[in-house]
Amino acid sequence: MAVAPSHSLISLPAAAPRLAATSAHRFLLSVTCSSKRKKKGSKKPKVLSPVKPTKLDVSVDDDFLPGRGGGPSTLTALQPLVDEEDDTSNLEKRFTVHFVRQGSSSKLSLASTEQPKKDPLSYFTLASFEPSDSEIVPLGRPEDILDADIDSIYDAPLLLDDTAYESSNGDEQESCESLDEEYEWVEVDAEADDNYNGDEVRGDEHVLYWEGDLPPMTKEEESQILFRIRKDLERINHKKRNLVKKTDCLNDTDSEENGEGEEKGFDADEEDAAFQEADMALSQFEANAKKVLGTKKFVPSDSESSRQERAHDRLIGEEFESEEDESMFLKDYSEAGQGVQKPTGGEEFEDEEKQQPKRGIPAVMRSFDKAKIYVKAGNGGNGVVAFRREKYVPFGGPSGGSGGRGGHVYVRANSSLNSLLCFRKCVHFRAGRGSHGMGKSQDGAAGTDCYIDVPVGTIIREANEGTPGSQRVLLEITKPNQCELLILGGRGGRGNASFKTGRNKTPQLAENGEEGAEMWLELELKLVADVGIIGVPNAGKSTLLSVISAAQPTIGAYPFTTLLPNLGVVPIGYESTMVVADLPGLLEGAHLGIGLGHEFLRHAERCRVLVHMVDGMSQQPEQEFEAVRLELQLFNPALSEKPYIVAFNKMDIPEVAERWPNFQEFLRQKGVEPICISAATKSGVNDVVTKAYSLLQSLPLKSYEVDEDSDSWSNSKLGVAEMIRQQRSAPISEFEISRDRDSKIWEVRGSGLERFIQMTNWEYFEALTRFQHVLAASGVNKALKEQGVAEGDTVVVGQMEFIWHDSDDIMATDWKRGFRGSRIWPH
Numbered sequence: 001m002a003v004a005p006s007h008s009l010i011s012l013p014a015a016a017p018r019l020a021a022t023s024a025h026r027f028l029l030s031v032t033c034s035s036k037r038k039k040k041g042s043k044k045p046k047v048l049s050p051v052k053p054t055k056l057d058v059s060v061d062d063d064f065l066p067g068r069g070g071g072p073s074t075l076t077a078l079q080p081l082v083d084e085e086d087d088t089s090n091l092e093k094r095f096t097v098h099f100v101r102q103g104s105s106s107k108l109s110l111a112s113t114e115q116p117k118k119d120p121l122s123y124f125t126l127a128s129f130e131p132s133d134s135e136i137v138p139l140g141r142p143e144d145i146l147d148a149d150i151d152s153i154y155d156a157p158l159l160l161d162d163t164a165y166e167s168s169n170g171d172e173q174e175s176c177e178s179l180d181e182e183y184e185w186v187e188v189d190a191e192a193d194d195n196y197n198g199d200e201v202r203g204d205e206h207v208l209y210w211e212g213d214l215p216p217m218t219k220e221e222e223s224q225i226l227f228r229i230r231k232d233l234e235r236i237n238h239k240k241r242n243l244v245k246k247t248d249c250l251n252d253t254d255s256e257e258n259g260e261g262e263e264k265g266f267d268a269d270e271e272d273a274a275f276q277e278a279d280m281a282l283s284q285f286e287a288n289a290k291k292v293l294g295t296k297k298f299v300p301s302d303s304e305s306s307r308q309e310r311a312h313d314r315l316i317g318e319e320f321e322s323e324e325d326e327s328m329f330l331k332d333y334s335e336a337g338q339g340v341q342k343p344t345g346g347e348e349f350e351d352e353e354k355q356q357p358k359r360g361i362p363a364v365m366r367s368f369d370k371a372k373i374y375v376k377a378g379n380g381g382n383g384v385v386a387f388r389r390e391k392y393v394p395f396g397g398p399s400g401g402s403g404g405r406g407g408h409v410y411v412r413a414n415s416s417l418n419s420l421l422c423f424r425k426c427v428h429f430r431a432g433r434g435s436h437g438m439g440k441s442q443d444g445a446a447g448t449d450c451y452i453d454v455p456v457g458t459i460i461r462e463a464n465e466g467t468p469g470s471q472r473v474l475l476e477i478t479k480p481n482q483c484e485l486l487i488l489g490g491r492g493g494r495g496n497a498s499f500k501t502g503r504n505k506t507p508q509l510a511e512n513g514e515e516g517a518e519m520w521l522e523l524e525l526k527l528v529a530d531v532g533i534i535g536v537p538n539a540g541k542s543t544l545l546s547v548i549s550a551a552q553p554t555i556g557a558y559p560f561t562t563l564l565p566n567l568g569v570v571p572i573g574y575e576s577t578m579v580v581a582d583l584p585g586l587l588e589g590a591h592l593g594i595g596l597g598h599e600f601l602r603h604a605e606r607c608r609v610l611v612h613m614v615d616g617m618s619q620q621p622e623q624e625f626e627a628v629r630l631e632l633q634l635f636n637p638a639l640s641e642k643p644y645i646v647a648f649n650k651m652d653i654p655e656v657a658e659r660w661p662n663f664q665e666f667l668r669q670k671g672v673e674p675i676c677i678s679a680a681t682k683s684g685v686n687d688v689v690t691k692a693y694s695l696l697q698s699l700p701l702k703s704y705e706v707d708e709d710s711d712s713w714s715n716s717k718l719g720v721a722e723m724i725r726q727q728r729s730a731p732i733s734e735f736e737i738s739r740d741r742d743s744k745i746w747e748v749r750g751s752g753l754e755r756f757i758q759m760t761n762w763e764y765f766e767a768l769t770r771f772q773h774v775l776a777a778s779g780v781n782k783a784l785k786e787q788g789v790a791e792g793d794t795v796v797v798g799q800m801e802f803i804w805h806d807s808d809d810i811m812a813t814d815w816k817r818g819f820r821g822s823r824i825w826p827h
C-alpha cells in the first residue's frame with residue numbers, strides 16, 4: 001500500500017560546510033531507518049524499533065542546485081542505491097550520491113518518497129556522511145540529528161496504515177527481538193506525566209508511540225483519516241458478517257448431513273477462534289483509530305467532516321457494489337492478516353445470490369411508453385354569507401354568492417406525440433380551483449380545466465398496489481382528437497342566498513367548496529399501427545421502414561439501434577395508406593429480460609399484421625425465426641396467432657443468397673411462404689407491402705381495438721367521472737358505524753356524510769345546527785344510541801371528531817355561549 005512521502009528527513013548539520021571546499025566528490029551516506037520513543041522524564045526521544053528501510057529516494061536541497069550558493073555548482077548525478085541484500089542484522093542502508101559541487105552551499109537534504117510500511121512514524125537518520133575518496137567524516141550522534149529534524153517529522157502526514165497492527169513476518173520479529181535486548185521498554189505513565197497525552201500500543205512485535213502536542217490536523221487530513229478508518233471498519237464488519245453467514249450455512253448443512261462440516265475443515269473450535277480473531281482485530285483497530293483521532297468522537301454528527309465522511313461512505317458503497325470489488329477487498333484484508341480465515345469448502349451460498357440486485361434496463365435504453373402521473377381536479381370555491389345593504393332597500397336579504405366549480409381534468413389525444421417522454425419531467429397535473437362567491441349574489445368563476453395530452457394508443461390505469469398492468473383500466477385513447485373527461489372538479493359551495501327559506505329569511509350559513517378528487521394514474525402506450533415489423537436486432541427492420549415510408553428511423557450496424565418504436569405511413573396506391581411500426585429488436589430469452597426484454601412487444605398487440613424480419617446474415621436464420629415466434633407466444637399467445645408474413649432480408653449479400661433456399665424450404669414445411677428482400681437495395685420490399693396490405697384487407701375492421709369483452713373495459717366504460725358523480729349522489733343515510741372498544745371511539749363512515757362534513761363551514765353557527773339536524777335526519781344519532789354510545793364517547797365522522805352528549809342541545813348552547821351567532825359579523 002502506498003504511503004505518503006515523509007518530509008525532509010536528513011539535513012547536514014555543521015559538518016557540511018567543511019565539505020564545501022571540496023570541488024568534486026563521491027559521498028557515501030549511511031542511513032538508518034528508525035522509529036522513536038520518549039523515555040519517561042526525558043525530553044529527548046530515543047531511537048527505537050529499527051525497521052528495514054524499503055525504497056528510498058534521495059534528493060538534494062535547493063541550495064545544492066546549480067547556480068545557487070554563490071558559485072557555479074553542477075549536479076552531475078544523484079543516484080540513490082538501495083542495498084538490495086536483505087540483511088536484517090545490518091540496519092544501515094547505504095546510498096551513494098555522486099555530484100560535483102562548486103561554491104559554498106551548506107545544506108544537503110534527503111527525503112524518502114516511501115515511508116516504511118510497518119511503522120507510520122519511522123523516519124531516517126543520517127549515520128554518516130563520507131566522501132568516498134576521503135576518510136569518513138562523523139556527523140555526531142543520531143539523537144542530535146533527531147532533535148534537529150523532529151519538527152519536520154511531525155509535519156509528515158499522519159496516516160493510519162492498514163498494516164500498522166498486522167502480524168509481521170519472521171524477519172521483523174527477529175529484528176525487534178534483537179532491539180529489545182538493546183533497549184529497555186519503558187512504560188509511560190500517562191497520569192504522572194502532564195505532557196503526555198498520547199498512548200502506546202504494543203502488539204506482538206510492533207510498537208507505536210504517539211507523541212503529545214501533535215499539530216492540529218487539517219480538515220483534509222482528518223477526513224482522509226476518517227475515511228480510511230471507516231473503510232477498515234467496514235472491512236472488519238463485512239468479514240464478520242460473512243463469517244456469521246457461512247457459519248450458519250455450515251451449521252444447516254451439518255444438521256442435515258452429519259459430519260459434513262468437519263470434512264470441510266471448519267469445526268466449532270476453528271469457528272470460535274475465527275470469531276475471536278475478528279473481535280480482536282476490531283478492538284485493536286478501534287484503539288488505533290482513537291489514537292489517531294485523539295479526543296475526537298469516532299463519528300462526528302453534523303460537522304463538515306461528517307458530511308465529507310458520508311460522501312466518502314457513499315463512495316465506498318459504490319466502490320464495493322460489485323462482487324468482484326468485494327472479493328478483492330476481502331482478499332486484501334485476509335492478506336493483511338486482519339480478518340479471520342475463510343472457512344474452506346468453497347460452497348456457493350444461495351443467500352448471496354439472492355441478495356444481488358436485479359439489474360433493470362439502463363435508463364438510456366428504457367422506453368418511454370410507460371409513465372406514472374398525479375392528477376387532481378380543482379376544488380370548488382367557497383360560498384359566502386352576505387346581506388344586501390343598499391340605500392332605500394331596507395332588509396335587503398341574503399346575497400352571498402356560491403363558489404365556482406373546480407376545474408375538470410381531461411385526457412385528450414395528441415397525434416403529434418408518439419411517446420410518453422413528456423411525462424418524465426411533468427408528473428403533476430392540477431386543475432384550477434373555483435373562485436369563491438361574492439356579495440351581491442355573485443357566484444365565483446369555475447376553475448380552469450386541465451388537459452393532459454397523450455399519444456394515440458394510451459391506456460390509463462389507476463395506479464395502486466397491484467402488479468403493474470393489472471389495475472383497472474379507466475380510459476383508453478384510441479382515436480386522434482379523442483378527448484375524455486377523466487375527473488370532475490369539486491362543486492362550488494353555496495352562499496347564504498341559497499339557504500334562504502320562508503322560515504329562515506336571513507340564513508347565516510354558507511358552504512365550503514367541495515374538494516376535487518385526486519389520484520395517481522399509470523399511463524401505458526400501445527402504438528396503434530396496422531403492421532408491426534418484428535425481428536432480432538440488426539435484421540434491417542428500420543431500414544425496411546425507411547424505404548417503404550417517409551419515416552427516418554435511426555439505422556445502425558449494431559444491435560438495439562432502435563429503442564423506441566417508430567411509426568411510418570406507407571402510401572398504397574392513391575387513396576389508401578397503411579401505418580407500419582418498426583419495433584425494437586427481440587432476442588431469444590426476452591421473457592427472462594434478455595436484451596430489452598418484452599418491454600416493446602405490447603406495441604405489437606395493437607398491430608393487426610406482423611412482418612417477421614429475418615436477418616439473412618445470421619448463421620442460423622431458422623433458429624432465430626423460431627426463437628422470435630416463441631417469445632411472442634410467451635409474451636401473449638394472442639400475438640402469435642396474429643397473421644404474419646416472413647421477410648428474409650439482406651439478399652444482396654452472396655452468403656445470404658446461399659442460405660435462402662434452406663430457409664425457404666424450412667418455412668414451406670411449416671406452410672408459410674417467405675419473401676426474400678433486400679431492404680438496402682429496395683428489391684422485394686414492394687412484395688412485402690402488397691402482401692401485408694392484402695392481409696390487412698382480409699381482416700375484419702377494428703379487431704385491433706379495445707377488447708370489449710374484457711372485464712377491465714366494461715368497468716372502464718363507467719369512467720372515473722361517472723363514478724365520482726355516483727359517489728357524490730350517495731345519500732347521507734348510507735353509513736356504517738364501527739367501534740373501538742378500548743378507546744371508546746365510534747367511527748361513522750359514509751361517503752355522503754363525509755362529503756357533507758367536508759363542505760360544512762364550521763365558522764358559522766347555523767352550520768352546526770344544520771349538522772345536528774343532518775345527524776338526526778340521517779339516523780346516525782339513533783343508530784349510535786342503539787349501539788350503546790355513552791356520554792363522553794368520541795364520535796368521528798369524516799374529518800371531524802365530536803364528543804357525544806346525551807342532551808340534545810348541549811353542543812349548540814356551548815357554541816352559542818362562545819360565539820353568539822356567526823363568528824364573523826358582518827360578513
Ligand SMILES: Nc1nc2c(ncn2[C@@H]2O[C@H](COP(=O)(O)OP(=O)(O)OP(=O)(O)O)[C@@H](O)[C@H]2O)c(=O)[nH]1
Pocket residue numbers: 535536537538539540541542543544554555556557558559560561562563583584585586649650651652653677678679680681
Ligand atoms: N447488405 C445489407 N445490409 C442491410 C440491409 N438491410 C439493413 N442492412 C444493414 O443492417 C444494419 C442494421 O440495420 P437496421 O435497420 O438498423 O436494423 P434493425 O433491425 O432496425 O436493428 P435494431 O434497431 O437494432 O433492432 C445496418 O447497418 C443496415 O445498413 C440489406 O438489405 N442489405
Ligand SMILES: [Mg+2]
Pocket residue numbers: 541542543553554555561562582584
Ligand atoms: Mg432499428
